[in-house]
Amino acid sequence: MKKGEKRKQDLLKIAYNMFLTRGYENTSVDEIIAEAGIAKGTYYYYFKSKEEMLEEVIGMMLESEAEVARQIVGSDMSIPQKIVGIITSLRPAEEERPIENALMQPENVIMHAKIKQKLVKIVVPILSEVVEEGIKEGIFQCEDIPERVRMLLMMSNELFDEADFSESDIRVFIDMTEKLLGAKPGTMGFISALISRGGTE
């Protein structure tokens, strides 16, 4: 019981690294078990297919991201800061930059699409809560909150997906965020300083 769970976690970690560095499609089960030093049968004792393993790897990744988002919600930041914080937390941090690069490579379309899909599902409710809070405080003014939050996430995804987003991309994003949520112009202006690292340099 204990030992089994440990093994599974080890396998997930190994797969996580290999999927990112070489792509899901380009990583074979044989390579994973070679790296782990186990037999084929053992692998399939823990995962019913390679694709199921991918789902679990992604689940593992998103769990930690959701955790960060929830911490931000519970913090004492201002509402706009919370929103920006959550959105930027979805972007891999400095030390995880290889992950970001890996996900943008064409051999990772599948992972990329799956992550995006699940991420939106997880983050929309959390972010909606914050927007709700902002409406109560009078900072925002809008209806159809979840729909708007989803659009917001779509835009930020699109922004971050581009390896080289420009000043004007950020400008448009800030503008749209304010208008999307019905905030006063300038409310979100402070974003630009935070995000620009990593864009076109």
Next chain:
Amino acid sequence: MKKGEKRKQDLLKIAYNMFLTRGYENTSVDEIIAEAGIAKGTYYYYFKSKEEMLEEVIGMMLESEAEVARQIVGSDMSIPQKIVGIITSLRPAEEERPIENALMQPENVIMHAKIKQKLVKIVVPILSEVVEEGIKEGIFQCEDIPERVRMLLMMSNELFDEADFSESDIRVFIDMTEKLLGAKPGTMGFISALISRGGTE
């Protein structure tokens, strides 16, 4: 010269249908050549890989969509109508509904992602042209046009990807389109009647 091109087109059509009905991943080269009644070698005489074939299939699909978009630009519609026309033309028509359904199935993530990517690249310049026109006419007022158009496309993609988009989705989309382009409220309101077919019923 002639015969070869014909064969290639036939193969592309066969693949197009099979990719859509069964998914790219679930369609084997063996099945394609069986359907076409040719040998392996012949297939690889025309396509250097299965993936290259996918690219060509997608190219074929998008060519016709781009053609429609350009026709709309050259028509005598009003600017807002042109924009709506182009965006809705990206959505498969009634008789092509199977295509849309096929693309939404999980076994088609790769195709879906690739189509989206290329579609945006093709449509952004066309749509930007129309927006530019609208600015000259005083209907819109904004800068960073290509960036805004890209965001607009991201949103409409997201809208149409959902099998069951709701009234509120459309409401938000219209609102955002107007604000994105700096149009007067109501300018795009007429969209809702056009799009709602196919949404939640």
Next chain:
DNA sequence: CAATTTTTTCGACTGTTAGTCGATTTTTTA
């Protein structure tokens, strides 16, 4: 027309892959 060159077609073959399965070992439970 006949010779030759180019284009097109063929299908057996290879190497890699995900996944299966019954046997065997290790661990837990009673």
Next chain:
DNA sequence: TAAAAAATCGACTAACAGTCGAAAAAATTG
């Protein structure tokens, strides 16, 4: 200590994308 359950093993299968040299068909040329 014996029986049951959990974990491991690796040889095997079936499906797959892609290769290759040879042969047929079509086009070119003298």
